[in-house]
Amino acid sequence: MNEQEATVHPSRLELFAGFFQIGMAGFGGVMPHARRALVEKYCWFTEKEFIDLLGLGQFLPGPNVGNIAIVAGARFHGWIGSVLALTGLFLAPFVIVLLLASLYRYYDDSVVLNRALAAVAAAAAGLLLATALKMVVKLERRAWVMAMLGLTFVAIFWLRLPLLGILAVLTPVSLGLGWYALRKESKQ
Structure with a gap:
């Protein structure tokens, strides 16, 4: 995608729904999904803009993608956009993790569960590495x-x-x- 293609201005509903989908797809790490969605799927940002946002998100306290959601929301719809993007991003994961945490309390000594979590962690590391390499290529x-x-x-x-x-x-x-x-x- 060239730098002129990131001209889409999402509505408030599209902003919420876009970040909701990023949050839902973010199993194993949301950064790869956020980059793909914001740059390639929705065309809300160019690759360079995303890299700049990520740099800012990493510099500020808090979760990187949460910071990106706040800045993206503010860019398109001010503070209301920030609230919508951040709520969209964290709503589903919050509910899912809350439910899983209550289940994990009862099955935390399960060998099968611990091996499954190790496999998921390896997949998440692979996703993060692939995203980092895509970004390095664009520097x-x-x-x-x-x-x-x-x-x-x-x-x-x-x-x-x-x-x-x-x-x-x-x-x-x-x-x-x-x-x-x-x-x-x-x-x-």
């Missing part, structure tokens, strides 16, 4: 962007630094590098 191929990607990966995966510390250091560095690159391009 700008600039040295500073790739450097930020690499630094973030090393800080989290190998050094196991705390996320808030990584954000506190790399966010201003990334903003500074982006500003510098923009100034350099405008001079040419």
Whole structure:
């Protein structure tokens, strides 16, 4: 999809229903479903806009996709849109998890259940990895962007630094590098 295709402006009902469907499809991790729905299915955002939203969602406290729902809702319908998108996203999972939690209380020592949960966790990791790879492919191929990607990966995966510390250091560095690159391009 090219960058001009994300021009769809959903109604309030479409916004609620879209995020409700994302929440319902999000078994094993909602991020892959959110990206596919918001970028490919509904065309509410371009790939770049989604990556920017995800970056913001990860920077802010709270669940990433919940933050995306709030920003997306506000973009299309102000604070009412935020409430509708967030409610749509969490309504079904809230009810389902509430029911499953009451059942899990009685069957938490089941070997079959614990093995099934391990399999579901592996599938969720695979979905998340596939989504991350799709997003990396769409990143700008600039040295500073790739450097930020690499630094973030090393800080989290190998050094196991705390996320808030990584954000506190790399966010201003990334903003500074982006500003510098923009100034350099405008001079040419």
